[in-house]
Amino acid sequence: MDNREDFNIDIDLRRRKKRRVKKRYTIKFIKRLNIIICALTFVVIAVCLIILKRPEVSEIENRTLAKFPKFSFSDYFSGKFTAGIETFYNDTVPGRETFKNITASIRDRFGLQSEEVKIHGTPVKQDSRAENDTPKEKTTQPPVTDSKVTGGTTVQTTVQTEPEEDPLDDPNIEGEISNNILVYKNRGIMLFGGSYSNGQTYAEYMNSYKRDLGINVYSMVCPTPVSYYLPTKYEDMTASEKDNIDNINEYLDGVVPIDAYGALMEHKDEDIYQRTDHHWSQLGAYYAAQEFAKQADVPFAKLSSYEKVEKDGYVGTLYGYTGDSDLKDNPETFTYYIPSNNYTTTYYDTDMTNEREGSLLINLDNVDPVSWYLVFMGTDAAVTHVHTDVGNGRKLAIVKDSYGNALVPCLTSSFEDIYVVDARYFEVNAISQFTEWGITDLLFAMNTFSATGSNFECIEQIRTQ
Amino acid sequence: MVFSSLFFLYFFLPLCVICYAATKKMHYRNMVLLIFSLAFYAWGEPLCVFLLIISAAVNFMLGLVIDKNKGKIGSKIAVTTAVVFDIAILGVFKYSGFIVENINAVTGLDIAVPQIRLPIGISFFTFQMISYIIDCHWEKVEVQKSYPKFLMYVSLFPQLVAGPIVRYSTIESEISSRKTTTDDLYCGISRLAVGLGKKVIIANNLSTVVTSLFDGELSNISVVGTWLGAALYALQIYFDFSGYSDMAIGLGRIFGFHFDENFNYPFICKDVSEFWQRWHISLSSFFRDYLLYVPIFGKRRKYGGLFLVWFCTGLWHGASWNFVIWGLYFGLFIFIEQKIGKKKMKRIPIVLRHIYNKIVIIIGFGIFYFEDIGRLGEFFKNLVGLNGNGFIDEFTKLSFTNNIYLILAALVCSFPIAKHIGNLAKKTAVTNYALEVSKIAINMALILVSSIMLVDATNNPFLYFRF
Numbered sequence: 001m002d003n004r005e006d007f008n009i010d011i012d013l014r015r016r017k018k019r020r021v022k023k024r025y026t027i028k029f030i031k032r033l034n035i036i037i038c039a040l041t042f043v044v045i046a047v048c049l050i051i052l053k054r055p056e057v058s059e060i061e062n063r064t065l066a067k068f069p070k071f072s073f074s075d076y077f078s079g080k081f082t083a084g085i086e087t088f089y090n091d092t093v094p095g096r097e098t099f100k101n102i103t104a105s106i107r108d109r110f111g112l113q114s115e116e117v118k119i120h121g122t123p124v125k126q127d128s129r130a131e132n133d134t135p136k137e138k139t140t141q142p143p144v145t146d147s148k149v150t151g152g153t154t155v156q157t158t159v160q161t162e163p164e165e166d167p168l169d170d171p172n173i174e175g176e177i178s179n180n181i182l183v184y185k186n187r188g189i190m191l192f193g194g195s196y197s198n199g200q201t202y203a204e205y206m207n208s209y210k211r212d213l214g215i216n217v218y219s220m221v222c223p224t225p226v227s228y229y230l231p232t233k234y235e236d237m238t239a240s241e242k243d244n245i246d247n248i249n250e251y252l253d254g255v256v257p258i259d260a261y262g263a264l265m266e267h268k269d270e271d272i273y274q275r276t277d278h279h280w281s282q283l284g285a286y287y288a289a290q291e292f293a294k295q296a297d298v299p300f301a302k303l304s305s306y307e308k309v310e311k312d313g314y315v316g317t318l319y320g321y322t323g324d325s326d327l328k329d330n331p332e333t334f335t336y337y338i339p340s341n342n343y344t345t346t347y348y349d350t351d352m353t354n355e356r357e358g359s360l361l362i363n364l365d366n367v368d369p370v371s372w373y374l375v376f377m378g379t380d381a382a383v384t385h386v387h388t389d390v391g392n393g394r395k396l397a398i399v400k401d402s403y404g405n406a407l408v409p410c411l412t413s414s415f416e417d418i419y420v421v422d423a424r425y426f427e428v429n430a431i432s433q434f435t436e437w438g439i440t441d442l443l444f445a446m447n448t449f450s451a452t453g454s455n456f457e458c459i460e461q462i463r464t465q
Numbered sequence: 466m467v468f469s470s471l472f473f474l475y476f477f478l479p480l481c482v483i484c485y486a487a488t489k490k491m492h493y494r495n496m497v498l499l500i501f502s503l504a505f506y507a508w509g510e511p512l513c514v515f516l517l518i519i520s521a522a523v524n525f526m527l528g529l530v531i532d533k534n535k536g537k538i539g540s541k542i543a544v545t546t547a548v549v550f551d552i553a554i555l556g557v558f559k560y561s562g563f564i565v566e567n568i569n570a571v572t573g574l575d576i577a578v579p580q581i582r583l584p585i586g587i588s589f590f591t592f593q594m595i596s597y598i599i600d601c602h603w604e605k606v607e608v609q610k611s612y613p614k615f616l617m618y619v620s621l622f623p624q625l626v627a628g629p630i631v632r633y634s635t636i637e638s639e640i641s642s643r644k645t646t647t648d649d650l651y652c653g654i655s656r657l658a659v660g661l662g663k664k665v666i667i668a669n670n671l672s673t674v675v676t677s678l679f680d681g682e683l684s685n686i687s688v689v690g691t692w693l694g695a696a697l698y699a700l701q702i703y704f705d706f707s708g709y710s711d712m713a714i715g716l717g718r719i720f721g722f723h724f725d726e727n728f729n730y731p732f733i734c735k736d737v738s739e740f741w742q743r744w745h746i747s748l749s750s751f752f753r754d755y756l757l758y759v760p761i762f763g764k765r766r767k768y769g770g771l772f773l774v775w776f777c778t779g780l781w782h783g784a785s786w787n788f789v790i791w792g793l794y795f796g797l798f799i800f801i802e803q804k805i806g807k808k809k810m811k812r813i814p815i816v817l818r819h820i821y822n823k824i825v826i827i828i829g830f831g832i833f834y835f836e837d838i839g840r841l842g843e844f845f846k847n848l849v850g851l852n853g854n855g856f857i858d859e860f861t862k863l864s865f866t867n868n869i870y871l872i873l874a875a876l877v878c879s880f881p882i883a884k885h886i887g888n889l890a891k892k893t894a895v896t897n898y899a900l901e902v903s904k905i906a907i908n909m910a911l912i913l914v915s916s917i918m919l920v921d922a923t924n925n926p927f928l929y930f931r932f
Contacts, residue, residue, distance in 0.1 A: 030901040031651040038654045046475040082508045089472040099920040111867035234859050
């Protein structure tokens, strides 16, 4: 009996021991499997990153990606060369657009989406009238190319680019876009800081043109979506564009203000802005141009006379700057209007050399959707001359930022000649050039961010250069 | 090069591991590690790599002198020379600009401020060499007779640029003889994945929220926004730095080294003293073991020593007054806690103790954030609503709701909840299998999600790189 009991215990112990050994081996097997799977993942990704073709441009960000750096001893010892290799390696990952989209989707799940509102960037400093007497300072947040103050995605997507040297980059972006973007109901809204002192200076600069040229001078300060689409609840986050425009108008002396703000307000329920881009739509520009034509007392074509072109699948620049998948997942229709009257378009480089014929509205067939706003003249870094069949002897010069681009096709039935210069790029003295052209009317068309912030000094620069 | 970059993870690391695995003899393996470590450092510091090599050579030779003069005056001279040399290197490269700026400010002189770029990781490798040389003098460790081995210890890339401060004594035997077991590889890869996830998924994204609150106009931020920003920054820096430490420890394990832990769930602390026993342990223990040994402090001047340690801890983090204030700020609370005494502290209700230490920690990291003293002043005003911006604003509400799950995930992961679940799961065979299988999925998810997010993060260095 005793022997049998001993035997049973022995068997039991052996079984337990076997089970323990088996368990240990199984756990060890799973651990090994873990190692193998992880190691294989590393190896497969490493090989893919080496053998797969690397992209050269980013459609989302509308820029050329980093290139493999050229070797020089000075670059090597300064660390620039090795940093350049790393940037190239990280920036040109095969399938990067897909991965960026996945990242955007992951980030969307970091919080509650019920309110349909998301904020990207830092709060803007809002200028108040009380500060009107303070020395001028740039209070509208710097452009997204400034990596220090930019939040989140924007930092990561702009640090290695050099937009000035890159023809693929949209120069419109520089100096105009705020880095504080609120996404509300699939619409990107740039929050506005404003500056009354900058606005005053901007007005005084325009007055100087009036004094120097003695012609009709108009100031159209173009509002942005923040004036029309920001929910009341979030109004505290932004300064008032209307107050800043009114402030500029107060200081005008002989310059005629164009009430684009009011003109657009009447049509706020129409598609006057692109939801996913930092520009207005041509429809918005049309209503502003209508107000301008009224003030300038020139004829103005009906919208029905234009040929309407619609292109679906448009996701503008704001997706690249926010990485917000609500924008990407809800593309919009990009609409532009081709004037029906006869006109010819001539382009010059910004130093008035290299004259060539071209189209006022460029062909978008080979243009990435994010850049479709370039349909108007193709670039900012050029001077455009449109000669029309109007024959009223009125010659208009438009000094503008990229908001002004969409105005040009709206005015081909209003002026005999239209000269378009971008205040940021023009390299010739504006006064002498305008005199040479025999300008009768001068329109400053800048958005509120430009006029009170990053570009307000450009118009003085081109007047005095 | 940072660990959380695609170039490191998918080029440098696989190449290094393959070369390491391809060699069998310890001598060659050490050579592989040395070459890759120097290449790793030279990648970011093509010139300062020579500073590292020379500095290591000086300490190595002084180590030999100590060895030959055990118990003699020569040993004391050698250890003093080495420590002075190391501190001088740190002083020149890290603090010269700060010192001259302050001399100019105090005296009104106009001495040109030297523009010396801070070599990456200098604070870490200098402290490692100091610990080695003092330990040699104290005969706690055997003096290393091989320069390549010593250089490998100093330059070992997993811990070279952002710690932890690995003591020579910790890996002394492993330098000459080590083996990577299945468990080492398993733990190493898992720690690497966890560290990567902490940095890329949590810290980088918390950083976006923190900078949105703190990098703009502070005068716009409400009371709640300021507290939220500081609290999230505390979490961000924890995930950033402990993530790096996890990756360092994991990489060490892959090569057979066993580094000490650098973080031990600091936010579960019951008081500020305990927080510092759990936060950046390698630095706290360095000061405890080496600085308090200085005879004029130590036990004789207990509180003088305490404030010296915290002054140095602050200054170590950066050549800026806010770091000094930050160090002394924590020193002050530790001093108060010591004065109250452990017994009386324990009598305080635990809830109150947690509230107290979290407030101290949150404000502390606010101080840490603002290097500009003017902005630091604004931060303090904001904390108590002296900026007139009200209690809460829409921007803060949006920042919070837009990231609420991220914040909750950060909170959950900063407490040892997963660790406890793991321990519970190990108790039965079935749950243990489930745990191990789920770890495969977790590792894969962390590696893949982090890598995908890295495509969108071109430049996001670890915060502790600047120290």
